[in-house]
Amino acid sequence: MNKAIGSKIKLDENENKIAYEYLKCVSELLESENVKNLDNYSQHLNTSRLQHSINVSYYSYLICKRLKFDYKSAARAGLLHDLYLYNRHICKFEESHTIYHPKEALRNAKKIAELNEIEEDAILKHMWPLCKGLPKYKETVVVTLADKYCATAEIIKQINNSLKPKYLGSKLKNRLRNKLGKV
Numbered sequence: 001m002n003k004a005i006g007s008k009i010k011l012d013e014n015e016n017k018i019a020y021e022y023l024k025c026v027s028e029l030l031e032s033e034n035v036k037n038l039d040n041y042s043q044h045l046n047t048s049r050l051q052h053s054i055n056v057s058y059y060s061y062l063i064c065k066r067l068k069f070d071y072k073s074a075a076r077a078g079l080l081h082d083l084y085l086y087n088r089h090i091c092k093f094e095e096s097h098t099i100y101h102p103k104e105a106l107r108n109a110k111k112i113a114e115l116n117e118i119e120e121d122a123i124l125k126h127m128w129p130l131c132k133g134l135p136k137y138k139e140t141v142v143v144t145l146a147d148k149y150c151a152t153a154e155i156i157k158q159i160n161n162s163l164k165p166k167y168l169g170s171k172l173k174n175r176l177r178n179k180l181g182k183v
Helices: 017-030 033-040 049-066 071-080 097-112 117-124 138-163 170-180
Strands: 042-044
Touching: 017 033, 017 049, 017 071, 033 049, 033 097, 042 049, 049 071, 049 138, 071 097, 071 117, 071 138, 097 117, 117 138
Parallel strands: none
Antiparallel strands: none
16 A cells, blocks of 8 residues: 555655654555455456555545545545446446446445444445435545546556657667657
8 A cells, every 4th residue: 555646755764754753544444355355356457456545545544634514434435336246347237337437335334333324424425426315415426436547547547658668779768758748
């Protein structure tokens, strides 16, 4: 869990005030075996579901703290919003994955933690506008938008990494720099 995508702050450094305060909100959840097991599932290309959930949780925390919203609930909901323990490409359900997985995540989250109304709403409605019902709380909107931002950032990062050549001769590299900019 070193850090969230795009962040310079290492979350495992207790000396950093932001990391320390963030971890105070979610540390008990991170110790759960079900949350740890998210590391065994892919979410967006090669990003693990655990890393994605930490990304969403961390940015939800930062945004809500800045806006003086309930940042603890947002951080917890962000971490638990995709707490489903199946491969969506293999397991099929009567409902689409988009509709089914928030309900499954909420069921699983209730097994490992006592949730407040904000956390329940954010987990259940993080797929808005593709799910039924409008977000009831401003923190739900933040978690929803952080989820979309993080998913996009994770995919773009991996596309960029796949486009970078592993090794280029210096002449070819210089020619590419001149034509395309920095490689």
